Amino acid sequence: MLYSHRIDDALDAKVGKRGLPQVSLDRELGRAGAALDKFRRWKADGTLPLLSLPGRHDDLVELKPHAERFAKLEHVVVLGTGGSSLGGQTLLALKDQGFGPLAGRPKLWFMDNVDPSTLAELCARLPLQRTGLIVISKSGSTAETLAQFLTLLPEFEAKVGKAKLADHVVAITEPSDNALSRIAGRIGCPILDHDPRVGGRFSVLSLVGLLPAMIGGLDVEAVRAGAASVLDPVLQAGDARGLAPAIGAALSIGLARERGIGTTVLMPYCDRLGYFAFWYRQLWAESLGKGGHGTTPVRAMGTVDQHSQLQLYLGGPSDKMFTVLILDTAGQGKAIPAAALGGDKSLAYLENRSLGDLLLAEADATAATLVRNGRPTRVMRIATLDERVMGALLMHYMLETMFAAELLGIDAFDQPAVEEGKVLTRQYLSARVPSTRRQS
Amino acid sequence: MLYSHRIDDALDAKVGKRGLPQVSLDRELGRAGAALDKFRRWKADGTLPLLSLPGRHDDLVELKPHAERFAKLEHVVVLGTGGSSLGGQTLLALKDQGFGPLAGRPKLWFMDNVDPSTLAELCARLPLQRTGLIVISKSGSTAETLAQFLTLLPEFEAKVGKAKLADHVVAITEPSDNALSRIAGRIGCPILDHDPRVGGRFSVLSLVGLLPAMIGGLDVEAVRAGAASVLDPVLQAGDARGLAPAIGAALSIGLARERGIGTTVLMPYCDRLGYFAFWYRQLWAESLGKGGHGTTPVRAMGTVDQHSQLQLYLGGPSDKMFTVLILDTAGQGKAIPAAALGGDKSLAYLENRSLGDLLLAEADATAATLVRNGRPTRVMRIATLDERVMGALLMHYMLETMFAAELLGIDAFDQPAVEEGKVLTRQYLSARVPSTRRQS
Numbered sequence: 078m079l080y081s082h083r084i085d086d087a088l089d090a091k092v093g094k095r096g097l098p099q100v101s102l103d104r105e106l107g108r109a110g111a112a113l114d115k116f117r118r119w120k121a122d123g124t125l126p127l128l129s130l131p132g133r134h135d136d137l138v139e140l141k142p143h144a145e146r147f148a149k150l151e152h153v154v155v156l157g158t159g160g161s162s163l164g165g166q167t168l169l170a171l172k173d174q175g176f177g178p179l180a181g182r183p184k185l186w187f188m189d190n191v192d193p194s195t196l197a198e199l200c201a202r203l204p205l206q207r208t209g210l211i212v213i214s215k216s217g218s219t220a221e222t223l224a225q226f227l228t229l230l231p232e233f234e235a236k237v238g239k240a241k242l243a244d245h246v247v248a249i250t251e252p253s254d255n256a257l258s259r260i261a262g263r264i265g266c267p268i269l270d271h272d273p274r275v276g277g278r279f280s281v282l283s284l285v286g287l288l289p290a291m292i293g294g295l296d297v298e299a300v301r302a303g304a305a306s307v308l309d310p311v312l313q314a315g316d317a318r319g320l321a322p323a324i325g326a327a328l329s330i331g332l333a334r335e336r337g338i339g340t341t342v343l344m345p346y347c348d349r350l351g352y353f354a355f356w357y358r359q360l361w362a363e364s365l366g367k368g369g370h371g372t373t374p375v376r377a378m379g380t381v382d383q384h385s386q387l388q389l390y391l392g393g394p395s396d397k398m399f400t401v402l403i404l405d406t407a408g409q410g411k412a413i414p415a416a417a418l419g420g421d422k423s424l425a426y427l428e429n430r431s432l433g434d435l436l437l438a439e440a441d442a443t444a445a446t447l448v449r450n451g452r453p454t455r456v457m458r459i460a461t462l463d464e465r466v467m468g469a470l471l472m473h474y475m476l477e478t479m480f481a482a483e484l485l486g487i488d489a490f491d492q493p494a495v496e497e498g499k500v501l502t503r504q505y506l507s508a509r510v511p512s513t514r515r516q517s
Numbered sequence: 518m519l520y521s522h523r524i525d526d527a528l529d530a531k532v533g534k535r536g537l538p539q540v541s542l543d544r545e546l547g548r549a550g551a552a553l554d555k556f557r558r559w560k561a562d563g564t565l566p567l568l569s570l571p572g573r574h575d576d577l578v579e580l581k582p583h584a585e586r587f588a589k590l591e592h593v594v595v596l597g598t599g600g601s602s603l604g605g606q607t608l609l610a611l612k613d614q615g616f617g618p619l620a621g622r623p624k625l626w627f628m629d630n631v632d633p634s635t636l637a638e639l640c641a642r643l644p645l646q647r648t649g650l651i652v653i654s655k656s657g658s659t660a661e662t663l664a665q666f667l668t669l670l671p672e673f674e675a676k677v678g679k680a681k682l683a684d685h686v687v688a689i690t691e692p693s694d695n696a697l698s699r700i701a702g703r704i705g706c707p708i709l710d711h712d713p714r715v716g717g718r719f720s721v722l723s724l725v726g727l728l729p730a731m732i733g734g735l736d737v738e739a740v741r742a743g744a745a746s747v748l749d750p751v752l753q754a755g756d757a758r759g760l761a762p763a764i765g766a767a768l769s770i771g772l773a774r775e776r777g778i779g780t781t782v783l784m785p786y787c788d789r790l791g792y793f794a795f796w797y798r799q800l801w802a803e804s805l806g807k808g809g810h811g812t813t814p815v816r817a818m819g820t821v822d823q824h825s826q827l828q829l830y831l832g833g834p835s836d837k838m839f840t841v842l843i844l845d846t847a848g849q850g851k852a853i854p855a856a857a858l859g860g861d862k863s864l865a866y867l868e869n870r871s872l873g874d875l876l877l878a879e880a881d882a883t884a885a886t887l888v889r890n891g892r893p894t895r896v897m898r899i900a901t902l903d904e905r906v907m908g909a910l911l912m913h914y915m916l917e918t919m920f921a922a923e924l925l926g927i928d929a930f931d932q933p934a935v936e937e938g939k940v941l942t943r944q945y946l947s948a949r950v951p952s953t954r955r956q957s
Contacts, residue, residue, distance in 0.1 A: 159824025174635050175626075176642040186615075189821050191879075192788040193850030193872040195614050202616040221820055224867055224875050227853045256863050263859055277824075339779065339836055340813055348632040359825035366829025373780055373829065373837070375815065380661055381629050383938060384599025384717075385799035389806025389813065391934035396779055397813070410633030413667045419703055423696050426943040427664055432633040434946060435664050439631075442941035449937065494831035497889065498823065501882035503866040506874060 079303055079469035080459045082321035084328050086444070087398060087453035095338070095395045096453045097331045105327035105484055109317040112483035117312055126274050127475065128312070130282040131305035131468075137297060140284055143247055143267060144291035147209040150245075153183045154199065155289055156225045157213035159363075160277020161249075162189040163356040164286030164471075168300065169293045170352045171467060179294040183209070187289075191221045196228060205236035209292075210246045213285055215271045217255025220502065226260065242266070249285060276490050278360045281471055296464045303468025311476055322473050325455065326480030329398065332453055333372050338398050341372045342390065345402035346379035346440035349462055350470075354378070357474050364478045364489040371485075380439045387443065391450045399454045401444040402470075404462055409433025519743055519909035520899045522761035524768050526884070527838060527893035535778070535835045536893045537771045545767035545924055549757040552923035557752055566714050567915065568752070570722040571745035571908075577737060580724055583687055583707060584731035587649040593623045594639065595729055596665045597653035599803075600717020601689075602629040603796040604726030604911075608740065609733045610792045611907060619734040623649070627729075631661045636668060645676035650686045653725055655711045657695025660942065666700065682706070689725060716930050718800045721911055736904045743908025751916055762913050765895065766920035769838065772893055773812050778838050781812045782830070785842035786819035786880035789902055790910075794818070797914050804918045804929040811925075820879045827883065831890045838893045841884040842910075845900050849873025 089096035119125035147153050155165055166187050178184045188199065210233060214222045234242050248261035251273045261268045275283050282304055287297045310320065317323035332338035341361070343354045354376035365371035377386055379401070390397060410432035418424040427435070447454045459466050482489030529536035559565035587593050595605055606627050618624045628639065650673065654662045674682050688701035691713045701708045715723050722744055727737045750760065757763035772778035781801070783794045794816035805811035817826055819841070830837060850872035858864040867875070887894045899906050922929030 158821055162821075163825070174638045176638045190788055190818065191820055191872045191876050192786075193846055193876065195788045196850060196872055198614045198616045218863065219824075220867070220875065221824075221879075223864065224853065224870075224872055227857050227864075227867065228851060228872055230857065231851075256861055259859065259861055339834060346632075348630055348635045355825075362826050362829035362833075366826075366831075366833030368832065369834055371829050371833035373813070373815065373833070375813065378630065380631055381598055381602075383935065384659075384661075385603070385795075386802050386806075387935050387938065388932040389802035389811050391806075391937075392808065393802075393806030393811035393813070394779060394809055406633055410636060411668060411671075413664065417667050417670065419699065421696055421699055423658065424663065424667075426946050427660070427667065430664075430946050432631045432636055432664055432668055435660065435942070436631050436633065438942045438945035439661075439938070441945055442938045445941055446938040450934075492828040494890075495823065495827050497831075498827065498879070498882045498886040501885055502875070502878045505878035505881055506866045506870050 079306055079466045080457055080473070082324065083456045084324060086448045087328055087332070087455050092448055092453050093451045095336055095451050097328060097336065101331045101335055102327055105331045106317050106323060108484055109323040109327055109480045112480055113311070113314055113317060115483070116479070120312065124274070126272050127279050127282065128308065131301045131308050131472065133301070134298070136284065137287065140269075140288055140291060143269065144288060147211070147247070147292045148182060150183045150209045151207040152203050153185045153209040153211060153289070153292055154203070154229070155185060155187045155211045155213065156222050156229070157187070158189040158219065158221050159359060160280050161213035161215070161219075161222070161285060162187045163352065163359055164281030165289035167281065167352040167356040167471070168286055168290040168295055168467065170349045171462070171464065172293050172295060174348060182294045183292060185289055185293055188225060191224055196225065200229070200232045205233050208245065211249065211288065212246065212257060212261070213249040213271070214257050215251055215273070215277055215280070217250040217253065217257035220499070223256055223260075226257070230264075247288075249288070278363055279475055279490070281356065282468070299464035300468035300471075303465035304472035306465070307469045307472040307476065317480070322476035323480045325473070325477040326484060328455065329372065330481050330484040332398050336453075338396060338453065339372050340375055340397040342375045342377050342397050342399045343402065344377035344379050344382065344399060344443075345404075346436055347402070347404040347462060348378075350402060351378055353467070353470065360474060360478050363492050365481055365485060365487065367487055367493060370487055379443060380436065383439065383443060390447065390452065395452060397452065399447050399452055400457060401440060401447070401454060402457045403437065403440040403444070403459070405458065405460050406433030406436045518761075519746055519906045520897050520913070522764065523896045524764060526888045527768055527772070527895050532888055532893050533891045535776055535891050537768060537775065541771045541775055542767055545771045546757050546763060548924055549763040549767055549920050552920055553751070553754055553757065555923070556919070560752060564714065566712050567719050567722065568748065571741045571748050571912065573741070574738070576724065577727065580709075580728055580731060583709065584728060587651070587687070587732045588622060590623045590649045591647040592643050593625045593649040593651060593729070593732055594643070594669070595625060595627045595651045595653065596662050596669070597627070598629040598659065598661050599799060600720050601653035601655065601659075601662070601725060602627045603792065603799055604721030605729035607721065607792040607796040607911070608726055608730040608735055608907065610789045611902070611904065612733050612735060614788060622734045623732060625729055625733055628665060631664055636665065640669070640672045645673050648685065651689065651728065652686065652697060652701070653689040653711070654697050655691055655713070655717055655720070657690040657693065657697035660939070663696055663700075666697070670704075687728075689728070718803055719915055719930070721796065722908070739904035740908035740911075743905035744912035746905070747909045747912040747916065757920070762916035763920045765913070765917040766924060768895065769812065770921050770924040772838050776893075778836060778893065779812050780815055780837040782815045782817050782837050782839045783842065784817035784819050784822065784839060784883075785844075786876055787842070787844040787902060788818075790842060791818055793907070793910065800914060800918050803932050805921055805925060805927065807927055807931075807933060810927055819883060820876065823879065823883060830887065830892065835892060838895070839887050840895045840897060841880060841887070842897045843877065843880040843884070843899070844902055845898065846873030846876045
């Protein structure tokens with residue numbers, strides 16, 4: 078296992094009345110077992126290609142020339158929102174911690190919003206003639222992504238020339254006649270197929286996440302191998318009792334059902350997992366938030382949110398479960414020598430300790446403090462963070478979300494509630510009255 | 518008023534059974550009025566210097582030479598976590614949207630975590646000989662900030678030389694003999710006074726937020742003027758009924774008390790307000806999360822989180838109130854000409870519309886959709902976003918949080934629950950056993 082998964086501190090035996098009784102966990106796990114045959118069937122009949130992606134190589138071979146072409150540029154702008162953006166951002170965080178890309182690789186910019194001010198900055202600051210553009214929309218009709226694309230196209234054309242425009246753009250969309258594929262067709266740029274059966278929030282292991290990752294210099298085969306290491310035991314299991322993703326789902330749903338735990342906090346102690354927690358937030362919220370079901374996922378960051386949210390977690394209402402995700406950073410970073418403390422006794426606890434020691438001690442201390450205060454707490458640990466481990470974590474949470482949906486009896490893969498707002502947006506845009514006046 | 522504040526869509530008359538009855542709002546507002554005399558007294562007797570900051574200039578004059586000195590560098594690293602970091606980040610987002618600083622200004626890096634991997638990247642990538650360091654800890658004993666400082670000091674010393682080290686560093690801490698002031702004393706760098714009566718999460722209008730802002734090129738006088746425009750009417754009011762911050766607090770607390778609304782979502786439709794929402798998240802959580810009270814603040818971003826969280830907001834449990842914060846972006850960005858659509862009828866709604874039109878239409882549509890689905894929704898609108906408006910929003914939320922604390926009968930300014938974890942961290946660090954083994 079590329080990670081460990083410990084839920085004892087979320088059970089009532091350990092944490093008191095807000096914890097889940099073992100018998101309830103077992104009951105949920107028994108029900109989760111029923112999903113195993115379904116998942117196997119979904120893989121076999123192609124209903125859920127996600128379950129085949131970890132074992133595939135052929136599609137990566139097809140992707141390679143596009144990645145290599147874009148890897149020679151200075152910048153790559155990824156247009157896409159939600160699931161079209163968060164997977165790539167999650168993976169890239171392994172190689173770019175905000176100080177720039179790997180040597181010899183382009184800087185990737187994920188533009189997931191339609192704020193005109195941000196787009197204007199982008200156009201003013203980036204050398205578009207040395208910049209590539211990846212446009213991702215599964216349906217090919219995402220208003221935000223199309224509007225961004227149509228806004229940026231003339232800027233790119235002005236800088237790189239009409240003849241070379243196609244070399245700077247790649248579109249990723251379903252193989253259908255849609256607005257994105259039509260625009261791409263007019264430009265003459267490559268159009269790569271987004272599998273229609275892989276929804277955006279489950280698309281990180283497909284080209285949606287992996288093309289940006291390849292351009293950024295990640296070992297994407299390792300990402301898939303890590304995912305396979307979590308998926309394979311699930312697809313081979315006779316029951317759900319030994320499966321971490323099923324146990325996690327049973328815990329979450331049990332706590333929601335029996336203890337009114339309406340919020341689930343994911344708190345990694347590792348900066349490179351900051352986007353991962355945002356990715357999880359979408360996955361969980363959008364998959365389970367329907368029919369009155371679903372818990373609210375919260376992304377926290379250790380140690381930062383000890384100074385921002387921990388007071389609420391410990392002193393506020395006990396309506397949350399916690400997952401503390403701990404990277405073993407013991408000994409990482411330079412140890413602070415005794416001399417640096419200048420004989421200051423108040424700093425003795427830092428003597429010969431490194432930032433990694435401190436980060437790990439804080440993670441352990443926060444988990445222990447949550448438990449001591451009766452908060453149901455799950456601890457996941459990883460020894461290192463690389464592509465394989467990231468792949469494992471991604472697959473863990475996709476499976477945990479799928480198990481949770483089965484326990485709730487809902488469809489993890491649709492998002493029925495958001496259509497109303499899209500229709501209204503188009504009405505407002507078409508109206509002649511400025512929309513600011515409409516509501517005032 | 519630099520912003521408008523409309524809560525009609527959060528009342529039961531408009532939104533049904535999850536909304537607050539007018540009579541309940543009036544009752545909470547009546548109680549909020551009792552806080553007005555207290556706030557005036559806190560200002561007059563110096564208990565709460567925050568309430569005097571918007572009217573001050575003298576401290577900015579003192580700050581100016583330090584800001585000017587650092588403004589000549591290429592990079593400035595700010596060490597500090599929680600309230601020592603979020604205020605500065607919030608303000609800087611007005612001038613640096615991720616593509617780099619204002620022309621002629623240094624790039625500011627807010628290092629709020631102790632991840633050894635991130636610090637190593639910083640040291641490897643930044644030219645420390647052209648980099649300044651601002652170290653902020655009110656108490657002067659924040660473990661994370663001190664450990665960062667002690668880790669970076671040798672790196673700086675190696676690059677800039679011992680003789681010039683003091684020119685590269687400024688410390689901000691309480692005027693007391695503490696670990697930070699002692700280290701700074703040994704280096705011989707300037708030590709600027711952090712007012713002990715201005716807590717971290719309320720410090721954005723003090724030098725903690727304003728020194729980074731001045732270095733980054735913001736008009737900090739305008740920030741304070743904006744704050745004053747919200748504060749002054751509160752300090753002059755006879756009752757709370759016309760005061761937006763009091764109305765907001767009464768709404769939040771009333772909904773929590775009477776409707777079980779345990780989560781409050783702040784969703785700005787403006788990238789530059791992304792850090793503002795994180796700043797709010799700390800302010801609200803840490804001030805109110807005590808004694809079993811407090812609601813969970815959630816930071817969302819429009820339009821991005823329509824593709825990530827909106828399904829949960831509309832289809833999940835109705836346990837949230839929403840604040841949609843809308844910037845009037847009508848007409849901003851280049852309009853998409855009809856020709857760009859290539860005759861594609863599915864794109865007709867974008868014809869002659871700009872990204873700003875789309876962003877505004879989506880904000881209005883999302884607010885309307887939330888209301889149609891019975892979700893209590895507050896709408897705040899700003900016509901533009903500059904330093905004055907940012908100052909107004911910051912003061913609104915500080916006052917709203919203070920009113921909310923008064924309504925709950927709790928102290929907004931302490932954070933009693935987090936001490937246990939700090940003690941445990943030091944114990945774990947001092948122990949000889951690696952902490953990973955302790956819990957496995």
